[in-house]
Amino acid sequence: MSKTETNYAVARDIFAAKGIDTEQAMEVLRATPISVHCWQIDDLTGFESFDSVLTGGIQATGNAPGKPRSIEEYVEHLREAFSYIPGALKLALHAVYPVTEKKVERNAIRPEHFKFWVNFAKEQKIGLDFNPTYFSHPMAASGLTLTSPDEGVRNYWIEHGIASRRIGEYFGRELGQVCITNHWIGDGSKDYRIDKVTPRMRLIESLDRIFADKIDSGFNLDSVESKLFGLGVESYTPGSHEFYTNYVMTRNNCIICLDTGHFHPTEMVSDKLSSYLAFGKEIMLHVSRGVRWDSDHVVMFDDETRAIMQEIVRYDALNRVHIGTDYFDASINRIAATVIGTRNAKKALLYALLQPNRQLIEVEASGDFTKRLALYEEARTLPVGMVWDMFCEREGVEGSEWIDTLERKLTPKGSWRSSI
Numbered sequence: 439m440s441k442t443e444t445n446y447a448v449a450r451d452i453f454a455a456k457g458i459d460t461e462q463a464m465e466v467l468r469a470t471p472i473s474v475h476c477w478q479i480d481d482l483t484g485f486e487s488f489d490s491v492l493t494g495g496i497q498a499t500g501n502a503p504g505k506p507r508s509i510e511e512y513v514e515h516l517r518e519a520f521s522y523i524p525g526a527l528k529l530a531l532h533a534v535y536p537v538t539e540k541k542v543e544r545n546a547i548r549p550e551h552f553k554f555w556v557n558f559a560k561e562q563k564i565g566l567d568f569n570p571t572y573f574s575h576p577m578a579a580s581g582l583t584l585t586s587p588d589e590g591v592r593n594y595w596i597e598h599g600i601a602s603r604r605i606g607e608y609f610g611r612e613l614g615q616v617c618i619t620n621h622w623i624g625d626g627s628k629d630y631r632i633d634k635v636t637p638r639m640r641l642i643e644s645l646d647r648i649f650a651d652k653i654d655s656g657f658n659l660d661s662v663e664s665k666l667f668g669l670g671v672e673s674y675t676p677g678s679h680e681f682y683t684n685y686v687m688t689r690n691n692c693i694i695c696l697d698t699g700h701f702h703p704t705e706m707v708s709d710k711l712s713s714y715l716a717f718g719k720e721i722m723l724h725v726s727r728g729v730r731w732d733s734d735h736v737v738m739f740d741d742e743t744r745a746i747m748q749e750i751v752r753y754d755a756l757n758r759v760h761i762g763t764d765y766f767d768a769s770i771n772r773i774a775a776t777v778i779g780t781r782n783a784k785k786a787l788l789y790a791l792l793q794p795n796r797q798l799i800e801v802e803a804s805g806d807f808t809k810r811l812a813l814y815e816e817a818r819t820l821p822v823g824m825v826w827d828m829f830c831e832r833e834g835v836e837g838s839e840w841i842d843t844l845e846r847k848l849t850p851k852g853s854w855r856s857s858i
C-alpha cells in the first residue's frame with residue numbers, strides 16, 4: 439500500500455464517521471468538467487497574429503519568458519498543462535484561435551476554421567466551449583461594438599456573434615456535449631455619460647439579432663457576461679450585471695455568466711448564485727480572482743472559491759452551473775498558472791463535496807445556530823488534502839509532485855523562467 443493509499447484510508451474513516459462518502463465525492467468530482475480557458479497559455483494573443491496587442495478594456499500584465507511563438511508551441515504547452523489536471527475537462531476557446539492557412543475576418547469565421555480543435559478535443563476526450571472576441575480589432579477601435587452608433591460597426595459584430603454561435607453548435611454536434619458560447623463586450627465610457635439608456639437599447643437589439651436563430655440547446659447554449667468596468671471604460675458599462683440579469687430573465691435565448699472578478703470588491707458571487715438557482719436558471723460561472731479590481735489573478739483555494747463551490751453542491755446544482763476558469767497572468771509561468779488555477783477550482787469543488795452539507799442544513803432548519811457554527815468551523819480542518827491526493831493518483835496525475843516535474847521540464851537547470 440502506497441503512502442497516498444494509507445493516508446486516504448485514514449481520511450476515508452474520518453469522513454465516514456461524519457456520514458460523508460469520500461468515494462461518492464470523488465466520483466462526482468471525476469464526472470464534473472471544469473472548462474479551462476485557453477488564453478492563459480498566451481495572454482490572449484490568439485492565432486490571428488502572434489504580435490497582436492490586447493485592447494478593449496482588458497490587459498495581461500507581466501513579461502515572463504516562455505510565451506509560445508507558434509501554433510505548434512502553443513498546443514505543446516496546452517497539452518503539458520492538461521497532463522497535470524485530474525478529472526473531466528473542457529477547453530474554452532476564443533474566436534481568435536482559428537487554425538487556417540489565411541487570415542479570416544471575424545464576421546466570416548466558420549466551423550471548418552476550428553476543425554483542428556474538434557480533432558484535439560476528440561483526442562483529449564474533452565468538450566469545447568467558445569467565446570466571440572469582441573475586442574482587439576480595428577472594428578473595435580472606438581471602444582464600441584454591439585452598442586456602437588455606427589450601424590456598419592454594429593452589424594460587423596452582430597455577424598461575428600452569429601458566426602460564433604454556429605461554431606458552438608458545430609462543437610456540440612461533433613463532441614456530443616453542449617458548448618457554452620459566452621458573449622462579453624468591453625463597450626463603455628471612460629468618463630461620465632449623460633444618456634445611459636440608448637447604448638443599452640442598441641445592445642438589446644444587437645443581442646436579439648444574434649440569438650434570433652434557433653439552435654438546439656443540447657448543442658449550443660449562449661451566455662452573456664457582465665462587467666463592472668474595464669480599462670478605459672471606468673465610468674459606464676452598458677453590459678452591467680443588472681442589464682444582463684434583466685435580459686436573461688425576459689428572454690429564453692441565453693443564460694447569465696457570472697465572473698468572480700467582475701463586481702465591486704465587496705460583492706461575492708457566492709452570495710448571488712442562490713438568487714438565480716431559486717428561479718431554476720442555469721448559470722455559466724467564470725472562476726477568477728480579482729485583487730482590488732478585475733485583475734484576473736490565478737485562482738486560489740481561498741474562501742470565496744470554496745464558498746462558490748459549496749453553494750453549488752448544497753443546492754444540488756452541478757447540472758445547472760457550468761464551471762469555467764478565466765484569468766491570465768503573464769508575470770509567472772503560463773503553463774503552471776493554467777494548472778494551479780484549474781487544480782484549485784477542482785480542489786475547492788472536492789472540499790464542497792466533502793462537507794457535512796445535509797447535517798448543516800438540518801441543524802440550521804432546527805434553529806440550533808450554535809451547533810451550526812460549531813459544525814461549520816470543525817469541518818474546515820477535515821483532511822480534504824488526503825482525498826485529493828488519492829483522486830490525483832487514481833486519475834494518473836501527480837499530486838504536489840507535479841511542481842517539481844514541470845520545473846525539471848522547463849529548462850535543463852529547472853528554471854521556472856523559461857519555456858518547454
